[in-house]
């Protein structure tokens with residue numbers, strides 16, 4: 001156990017809970033002991049002191065969505081980047097023996113605890129909603145965090161992907177809100193709970209979960225502000241529908257702060273702030289907006305940070321958002337991997353010009369093996385996503401495409417369809433990397449190096465949710481192999497590259513040929529921007545130009561596309577041999 005960590009060994013939570021939440025527990029005292037004792041093994045850390053300047057390490061982390069960074073073709077301001085959201089420890093809690101069976105279809109129920117929601121000190125209204133949602137037992141992270149959050153503590157929680165973190169922060173936050181006085185017909189009530197999410201899809205999903213839990217809390221409302229529509233439309237919607245709970249992406253929230261009359265006053269009512277995907281929100285892509293938002297809500301509040309990954313830098317800068325005595329709750333047991341054991345992880349290393357054929361081969365086999373296939377292919381940037389989607393569509397696979405260059409209505413439509421359907425392949429940029437809960441994804445393929453280790457884990461986490469099985473494949477070029485060093489503690493094994501079949505190769509080449517030149521040019525430029533900003537690959541510019549040429553050849557181009565001079569200058573690639581300017 002790390003120094004400074006606090007182990008809760010007793011039932012100390014119970015009296016505090018009872019005081020803060022006056023609902024009668026439905027269980028006798030002896031059962032209550034069973035309820036709180038699991039905490040004895042939970043890793044509940046008292047925050048280590050934040051080191052001044054700890055943000056520097058985080059500042060070094062590069063933006064994930066290089067494509068939306070100002071160095072890209074569509075030269076965007078930082079403001080636009082944020083508006084479009086992204087494409088952009090102590091000792092571990094030991095899963096208890098005897099935790100059995102997940103929900104139907106699950107192969108590993110260890111994400112569920114033994115504690116039932118009806119054993120908790122939550123309001124009857126919330127309990128009824130939880131039961132209607134079909135949740136009976138708490139997940140481990142829910143069990144570990146609920147009592148601490150109900151005590152009013154700030155919490156930084158780490159739990160594996162797909163293990164119910166959304167309910168873990170929403171349920172206690174709603175409990176806190178339900179104890180506040182609310183006037184029923186107030187048109188613009190203060191916002192008491194503010195949930196920040198890095199992407200629009202995730203914000204929408206969190207709002208859906210909140211609505212489920214609010215089913216019987218009739219005086220509480222939830223609204224979403226995420227951009228992708230006119231600001232005035234969201235302003236009207238907020239006026240027409242009173243809400244005390246707001247789920248938002250940072251750029252659009254900042255817009256409302258600056259442009260919506262009365263909005264900043266409403267934010268003065270925030271009692272609970274949640275940063276979902278906290279490590280992402282605290283990295284440099286969002287950090288300034290988040291700081292500004294935090295500065296405009298009361299200091300006296302409770303703050304909850306949740307993520308499946310909590311790098312050390314994030315712990316060091318968590319003082320930006322949380323009180324110094326925050327609790328760190330880590331449900332990933334010590335020595336355990338941050339990924340799920342029921343998800344098989346493989347990687348393949350092959351030259352770029354084989355990547356389309358390999359993808360096609362892997363997908364065809366997967367589709368043939370599993371009639372209920374549901375695949376997500378993650379690509380490095382939005383424009384590369386578009387290209388890959390177009391090539392695979394030409395090959396008559398059942399493809400959908402999602403990234404930040406799509407209109408919000410198209411994104412929502414595809415996202416809803418993919419959530420409900422089977423027999424689909426979603427080609428996605430990092431807009432789907434974090435938090436998005438598509439049920440029953442059978443395979444996640446990552447093409448090219450992810451932005452970092454954390455992004456690899458979150459993308460992989462779109463499969464194997466709620467204890468179900470899944471597969472992951474990382475497809476790398478030989479010069480990307482170094483990335484494996486950053487995930488060497490995870491169980492990733494090498495898979496053999498499928499042997500070349502000349503008829504398949506011809507089929508793929510024809511498909512690539514049919515894709516419009518414009519798509520290839522955009523993909524080339526985006527690809528170059530992405531790898532240029534990669535610390536390892538972007539260091540040697542002439543090598544980068546050579547690799548970019550390999551990429552352009554993989555799209556069937558004899559000569560790499562020219563790039564506008566001003567864009568090359570912005571990328572710092574002026575006069576690099578091998579790169580053509582226009």
Ligand SMILES: Nc1ncnc2c1ncn2[C@@H]1O[C@H](COP(=O)(O)OP(=O)(O)OP(=O)(O)O)[C@@H](O)[C@H]1O
Pocket residue numbers: 103134135136137138139142159160161162163164165166167307308434435436437461465466
């Ligand atoms: N107690 C519960 N019992 C059964 N299912 C649950 C329970 N709590 C949440 N779920 C369901 O589990 C799924 C995953 O939850 P959620 O999306 O919150 O996971 P997460 O931990 O936030 O994942 P990620 O790290 O990818 O964001 C959702 O479909 C949610 O409805």
